Amino acid sequence: MxxxxxxxxxxxxGKTNIAINYALDLKxxxxxxxxxxxxxxxxxxxxxxxxxxxxxxxVKLISLKYANTNVxxxxxxxxxxxxxxxRDCHAVMDIGGDDRxxxxxxxxxxxxxxENNYDMFFVANFFRPLTRTAEEAYEVMREIENACGxxxxxxxxxxxxxxETTAEDVESTFGIADDLSRLSSLPVVMTTVTEEVASxxxxxxxxxLNLQNKIF
Amino acid sequence: xxxxVLMKGNExxxxxxxxxxxxxxxxYPITPQTxxxxxxxxxxxxxxxxxxxxxxxxxxINMVYGVAGxxxxxxxxxxxxxxxxxxxxxxxxxxxDLPALIVNVQRGGPGxxxxxxxxxxxxxxxxGGGHGDYHLIVLAPSSVQEMADMTVLAFDLADxxxxxxxxxxxxxxxxMMEPVVLPEPSTSTVEKPWxxxxxxMQREHNCINxxxxxxxxxxxxxxxxxxxxxxxxENEALYEEFMMDDxxxxxxxxxxxxxxxxxxVVAAREKGLKVGMIRPITxxxxxxxxxAAAADKVKGFVxxxxxxxxxxxxxxxxxxxxxxxxxCNRAGGMIPSPEEVLASIEKMAGGNN
Numbered sequence: 001m002x003x004x005x006x007x008x009x010x011x012x013x014g015k016t017n018i019a020i021n022y023a024l025d026l027k028x029x030x031x032x033x034x035x036x037x038x039x040x041x042x043x044x045x046x047x048x049x050x051x052x053x054x055x056x057x058x059v060k061l062i063s064l065k066y067a068n069t070n071v072x073x074x075x076x077x078x079x080x081x082x083x084x085x086x087r088d089c090h091a092v093m094d095i096g097g098d099d100r101x102x103x104x105x106x107x108x109x110x111x112x113x114x115e116n117n118y119d120m121f122f123v124a125n126f127f128r129p130l131t132r133t134a135e136e137a138y139e140v141m142r143e144i145e146n147a148c149g150x151x152x153x154x155x156x157x158x159x160x161x162x163x164e165t166t167a168e169d170v171e172s173t174f175g176i177a178d179d180l181s182r183l184s185s186l187p188v189v190m191t192t193v194t195e196e197v198a199s200x201x202x203x204x205x206x207x208x209l210n211l212q213n214k215i216f
Numbered sequence: 217x218x219x220x221v222l223m224k225g226n227e228x229x230x231x232x233x234x235x236x237x238x239x240x241x242x243x244y245p246i247t248p249q250t251x252x253x254x255x256x257x258x259x260x261x262x263x264x265x266x267x268x269x270x271x272x273x274x275x276x277i278n279m280v281y282g283v284a285g286x287x288x289x290x291x292x293x294x295x296x297x298x299x300x301x302x303x304x305x306x307x308x309x310x311x312x313d314l315p316a317l318i319v320n321v322q323r324g325g326p327g328x329x330x331x332x333x334x335x336x337x338x339x340x341x342x343x344g345g346g347h348g349d350y351h352l353i354v355l356a357p358s359s360v361q362e363m364a365d366m367t368v369l370a371f372d373l374a375d376x377x378x379x380x381x382x383x384x385x386x387x388x389x390x391x392m393m394e395p396v397v398l399p400e401p402s403t404s405t406v407e408k409p410w411x412x413x414x415x416x417m418q419r420e421h422n423c424i425n426x427x428x429x430x431x432x433x434x435x436x437x438x439x440x441x442x443x444x445x446x447x448x449x450e451n452e453a454l455y456e457e458f459m460m461d462d463x464x465x466x467x468x469x470x471x472x473x474x475x476x477x478x479x480x481v482v483a484a485r486e487k488g489l490k491v492g493m494i495r496p497i498t499x500x501x502x503x504x505x506x507x508a509a510a511a512d513k514v515k516g517f518v519x520x521x522x523x524x525x526x527x528x529x530x531x532x533x534x535x536x537x538x539x540x541x542x543x544c545n546r547a548g549g550m551i552p553s554p555e556e557v558l559a560s561i562e563k564m565a566g567g568n569n
Binding site for chain 1: 220221222223224227231247248251254255258259330331332391393394395398549
């Protein structure tokens with residue numbers, strides 16, 4: 001397991017939800033875990049929404065000063081430099097949507113690449129309209145890499161249609177995930193699903209998303 | 217792969233517009249509708265369309281005016297403060313009798329307000345908004361699926377009646393993700409002999425204009441336009457009735473307020489209260505007939521709104537104040553909870569049950 005785990009992908013692909021669940025899971029085996037909200041694009045649906053659960057589990061949240069204040073003022077907290085410079089903690093970094101969000105990560109790239117103890121996962125939901133094929137998803141992947149200057153190390157298949165998702169829906173995307181894997185020469189490191197969907201799904205590397213924010 | 221996709225309301229509008237044949241989008245970013253513009257920016261260059269981020273909302277709506285004059289499907293989108301800026305251009309488009317789509321993903325106001333959802337542009341959308349006597353066809357979706365379907369409908373109605381249409385959504389509808397089955401590409405073929413497409417020296421030239429310096433001419437265009445509005449009011453009002461068959465109380469709500477209210481109606485039924493809901497889908501034309509019919513059956517109405525009470529005036533007009541109409545509202549970006557709506561229903565029912 002690498003010291004830094006970065007989650008990036010197309011806008012609305014499920015990065016934040018996965019990052020939170022991943023951090024909570026990581027905390028079970030690692031003493032000091034941070035999660036950093038690095039989304040400078042969207043003022044809604046933030047890591048901070050799950051602050052209570054993260055606090056209870058002992059995961060330390062680094063969040064934008066203006067997160068959830070309704071002040072739409074993109075900025076990054078200085079504590080993020082601490083995460084990439086001190087090498088004695090584990091950190092989960094939630095990168096904002098698309099290449100535009102990934103530009104913000106670029107300023108930390110020299111530290112991350114020099115240490116070279118990171119995983120950067122491409123989160124893909126093949127039910128999202130602009131990443132329905134392996135080719136489209138691959139294009140987004142390359143745009144993000146070009147924006148932040150850090151190469152991906154793996155793919156996470158987070159294909160879902162919200163609460164209506166069935167195991168068959170997820171299975172129908174395995175071929176696309178494999179195609180993306182071939183195009184990018186990167187492994188599909190996990191398929192993320194809810195508990196209900198997981199029971200009917202046959203695949204390796206299932207990762208259960210226990211924490212789901214329900215608004216309605 | 218299955219046809220359903222997972223989309224944000226804002227994205228669903230954008231993709232549906234493309235499928236409706238819209239190849240011209242002009243806008244200026246503003247939360248909470250920015251994903252619509254961002255989606256257009258990604259897609260339009262790939263399909264030979266135009267995405268243009270204008271220097272301002274005023275510029276964007278005038279670009280819409282220009283393309284609308286050529287008869288092509290064209291749209292702009294914004295959120296409340298930006299839609300206020302567009303009003304002059306919208307009035308010109310209405311005055312020149314041109315079809316176009318304007319999307320308002322509302323946020324709290326007045327002024328710069330906030331970035332949370334609201335329905336407080338109801339008056340602006342349904343009563344004119346800009347100067348002069350005119351209407352927009354106003355559609356109020358209440359799911360991401362309807363965001364897509366009503367985008368297509370708005371383009372079709374705008375073409376059919378040669379007038380601008382507005383999709384009136386709110387920040388919640390724009391931001392929420394739901395599965396959507398996208399509409400088939402449009403096959404609409406409305407003849408537009410009025411469009412400025414070049415005469416090729418084979419016909420008289422067309423003129424797109426909203427300036428009539430002779431009062432008599434201007435009066436005549438107003439009279440003619442309102443004859444058209446009468447036909448629309450007669451034929452195009454859309455609404456949904458929910459549990460109205462034996463209802464003694466009627467909730468009236470649109471958009472996100474209707475989704476909340478539906479839960480409250482179900483909860484009220486579980487408590488033995490005979491409550492139903494009428495959901496206006498077109499806000500102009502307002503569905504007057506079902507409300508007038510309900511006024512002869514029910515004991516009272518509850519208008520549920522994310523505003524200080526705007527639609528409630530149309531409810532009172534449509535029901536001719538035959539029965540009491542009370543307001544259940546939150547404002548400034550707040551959303552009423554099903555419990556709050558239920559409490560309003562119970563208060564109105566009082567000791568009557």
